[in-house]
Amino acid sequence: MGNTMNINLKVWRQQNENTQGHFEEHKVQASPDMSFLEMFDVLNEQLIEDGKDPIAFDHDCREGICGMCSMVINGRPHGPKGGVTTCQLHMRSFQDGDTVVVEPWRANAFPVIKDLSVNRSAFDRIIASGGYVSVNTGNAVDANSILIPKEVADTAFEAATCIGCGACVSACKNASAMLFVGAKVTQLSMLPQGQSERESRVVAMVDQMDAEGFGACTNTGACAAECPKQIPLSVIANLNREYYRAKLNGK
Amino acid sequence: MGVLSFVFSSSLGRKLIMAVTGISLIAFLVVHCAINATVFFNDGGETFNVAAEFMGHNWFIRAAEIGLFVGLLWHIVQGIWLTFDNQKRRKAKYGANAGNANSKWYSRSMGLLGSIILIFLVMHLKHFWVVSRFGLPHELGHLEYASGAHLENLYIEMINVFQNPVAVIVYVLGCIGLGYHLLHGFGSAFQTLGISHKSYTPIINSIGVAFSIIVPLTFALIPVVMHLGLIK
Numbered sequence: 001m002g003n004t005m006n007i008n009l010k011v012w013r014q015q016n017e018n019t020q021g022h023f024e025e026h027k028v029q030a031s032p033d034m035s036f037l038e039m040f041d042v043l044n045e046q047l048i049e050d051g052k053d054p055i056a057f058d059h060d061c062r063e064g065i066c067g068m069c070s071m072v073i074n075g076r077p078h079g080p081k082g083g084v085t086t087c088q089l090h091m092r093s094f095q096d097g098d099t100v101v102v103e104p105w106r107a108n109a110f111p112v113i114k115d116l117s118v119n120r121s122a123f124d125r126i127i128a129s130g131g132y133v134s135v136n137t138g139n140a141v142d143a144n145s146i147l148i149p150k151e152v153a154d155t156a157f158e159a160a161t162c163i164g165c166g167a168c169v170s171a172c173k174n175a176s177a178m179l180f181v182g183a184k185v186t187q188l189s190m191l192p193q194g195q196s197e198r199e200s201r202v203v204a205m206v207d208q209m210d211a212e213g214f215g216a217c218t219n220t221g222a223c224a225a226e227c228p229k230q231i232p233l234s235v236i237a238n239l240n241r242e243y244y245r246a247k248l249n250g251k
Numbered sequence: 252m253g254v255l256s257f258v259f260s261s262s263l264g265r266k267l268i269m270a271v272t273g274i275s276l277i278a279f280l281v282v283h284c285a286i287n288a289t290v291f292f293n294d295g296g297e298t299f300n301v302a303a304e305f306m307g308h309n310w311f312i313r314a315a316e317i318g319l320f321v322g323l324l325w326h327i328v329q330g331i332w333l334t335f336d337n338q339k340r341r342k343a344k345y346g347a348n349a350g351n352a353n354s355k356w357y358s359r360s361m362g363l364l365g366s367i368i369l370i371f372l373v374m375h376l377k378h379f380w381v382v383s384r385f386g387l388p389h390e391l392g393h394l395e396y397a398s399g400a401h402l403e404n405l406y407i408e409m410i411n412v413f414q415n416p417v418a419v420i421v422y423v424l425g426c427i428g429l430g431y432h433l434l435h436g437f438g439s440a441f442q443t444l445g446i447s448h449k450s451y452t453p454i455i456n457s458i459g460v461a462f463s464i465i466v467p468l469t470f471a472l473i474p475v476v477m478h479l480g481l482i483k
Contacts, residue, residue, distance in 0.1 A: 012346070023346060075349030101347040108340055173350070173359050174337035176262075206263055215340035216262040216333055218361060219439040225353035237447030243263050244445065250254050 004029045005091060007039065008099040011055055017111040017119075023101070032092035036079060037062060037069060039091055056114040062087040064228065067163030070170070071116055072103040077167035077226045085165065085228040105166050107175035109213045120166050122212040123180060127164075129208035130201035131184045133193045146192050159186040161229040168223035168231075174215030179223035181209050182235035189242050199246035206243055265329060270443035272326040273436050277462070279319055284466045287473055293482045296406025297396050303405040307383060327369060334362030357431040358439070364432040371425025378412050379405065413477040426471035433463035 007028045014021030028046075030039040037059050044054035060068040069086040073079035079089040094100060102116065110118040148156075160183075168179035185202050188194035194201070217236060224233040258264035286306065289298040306312050350359055357364060381387050383405055394404040412418050437459030441447065446455070476482050 010346070021343075072345065072347075075345060075347035076352055080352075103346055106341050106343050106345055108342055112343075171353055173341075173354075175340040176337075206261060210262050213340065214262075215337040216266060217443075218333075218337065218358070219435070219442050220354040220358040222350070222353040222359075233442070234447050234449070234452075237442050237445045240263060240266070240443055241445030243261075244267070247254055247257050247264075 003032065005032055005094065005096040005098075007091070007094060008097070009043065010099065010101045011116070012103045013055070013115055014104075014112050016114060021112065030091045032090065034091045035062065035087055036071070036073070036089040036091065037087050055116065057116040058118075059087060064088045065163060067165035070105050070118060070120075070165060070167070072105065072170055074101050077105065077170040078165075078228050082225075083228060083230050085163075105170035107166075107169050107214070109175065109177070110166060110169065118166075120164070122214070123164050123166065123177070125212065126177070126181060126205055126208045127184065130197065130204035131188065132197070133188060133191075134196055135193070148192060152190050156187050156190040159183045159190075159231065159235050162187075162227075162231050163229055165228065167226050167228060169214065171222040171226035172215065172217075173220060173222065174218060176217045176223070177209050177212070177214040178217040178236045178239065179227060179231055179233075181205050182239035183231045185242055186235040186238045189238075198242070199249055199251040202239065202242040203246050203251045206239075265333060266443050268325060268329055269333070270440040272322040272329075273440045274444075275319070275322045276326060277433070277437065277440070280466055284469050288469055290406065290409070290473055290477075290482060295396075295483070296394075296404070296409075297398070297400070297402075299406050300394065300396075300402040300404060301400065303383070304402050307403070327365070330362065330365050334365075355435065358435040361432060361435060364428045367428035368425060368432060371421055371428065374418070374421055375425070378418070379408060382408060409473070410477055410483070413474040416478065419474040419478045422474040423471045426467040429470070430463050430467035433467070434460065437462055 007030055009026045009028055010023045011026060012021055013024045026043055028039055028043045030042060034042070037057070040055060040057055047054045058068045058070050060066040062069075064085045064087060067085075069078075071078070071086045073086070073089070078084060078086050079093065081089055081093055104110075104112050104116045105118045105120075109122045110120055113119050162180060162183035164180060166180070169175050169177050172178075185205060188201060189198050219233075219236070221233055224231060258268055286299065286302045289302055290296060292298050350356070382389065383391055383403070391403040391405055392407060393401060394407070395401050413422075438452075438456045441452075441455050
């Protein structure tokens with residue numbers, strides 16, 4: 001522990017969706033071994049002791065798999081490191097005396113609930129519109145009763161690692177959700193279990209994505225570059241293919 | 252229209268239109284660039300004027316020209332609309348921006364680059380297309396070559412236009428805009444069409460980079476060498 005770092009934070013404060021927000025400056029003493037969220041815990045303890053309103057931020061598992069943490073740090077979702085979520089970003093990635101700007105995901109489709117916490121229900125509604133497979137009830141079937149080639153399983157799994165955090169939307173200059181929808185459609189359309197809804201799914205999910213107010217994709221690649229799970233841009237090409245195929249078949 | 256109405260109503264349909272019209276325009280650039288490059292033969296423009304004569308009077312080319320203009324206008328109008336529509340999707344702007352950390356500036360500036368090309372294009376069509384098709388503001392001159400060919404002299408029109416340094420600068424800037432527009436647009440069009448695989452996408456992207464340098468450079472050299480009197 002020994003050495004502590006002084007961090008100057010510029011944090012976004014916003015009471016709710018309907019009020020104007022502003023940046024608020026705070027000084028925090030942190031250990032280089034703390035995670036970024038633990039640094040916020042320290043700051044919030046201070047704020048509570050001073051009788052002030054602590055900063056609202058989303059978090060849950062703190063081990064990079066739940067997709068709850070959602071901070072834009074110095075203009076980059078989940079901070080300066082590639083392939084990590086905010087909870088797995090450590091203060092050693094910053095220098096003593098750094099000024100760090102922390103903001104919520106910004107997109108019309110993700111309204112601010114409070115401070116750094118945003119409402120990502122739009123993703124839930126996209127999933128509900130088609131991100132599922134139909135299965136028979138009864139006993140669980142044997143794990144290997146449906147044969148899936150290793151290559152297919154690997155590609156589907158790569159897409160399935162999407163944790164739905166929304167970093168793709170926050171990084172995109174158009175606030176587009178194509179990487180998220182591409183990952184979900186790719187995962188389900190590749191597997192045998194996903195075939196019954198293959199065409200209706202992609203059309204329903206794209207329609208819901210458009211209805212939620214996300215922007216259109218212009219292939220800048222910012223989403224894939226900032227994705228903490230490193231979902232590749234090829235899932236968007238695959239989403240396009242799946243969508244055109246469904247449309248050509250009259251869906 | 253039925254199910255195909257998605258090309259107007261869905262974000263993926265509009266994206267498809269941008270890609271298809273974009274690839275058509277790339278195909279047009281191949282022909283345009285190849286024909287223009289014949290001025291480098293430095294044969295007093297004979298080869299160029301023969302090619303211009305063919306392009307101006309062949310019925311198939313004239314029909315394709317209508318398609319080209321429809322595609323071009325659709326690309327422009329939808330591009331402008333998409334640029335503004337996409338900007339509205341994030342009403343609250345970021346306080347700190349780090350766009351260069353995750354994407355190329357030209358991929359985020361297609362609307363701006365397209366606008367530069369559009370300004371150039373208006374000037375360019377006035378200089379050559381309106382003159383050769385409609386004889387406005389003046390008819391093209393004719394030229395008798397040693398081979399006996401009697402041709403409209405579009406070539407001398409180029410020489411004349413590029414005596415003006417302002418025109419040369421606008422043309423070179425237009426070509427730089429075109430180069431960066433293509434640098435993103437070429438690969439992006441294939442990605443949009445869903446033509447993407449780790450085996451061949453690097454090849455498409457390499458061709459895209461080469462195309463985005465060679466074609467605009469060839470176009471930009473013509474006004475420069477003509478202005479400097481290196482070809483006459």
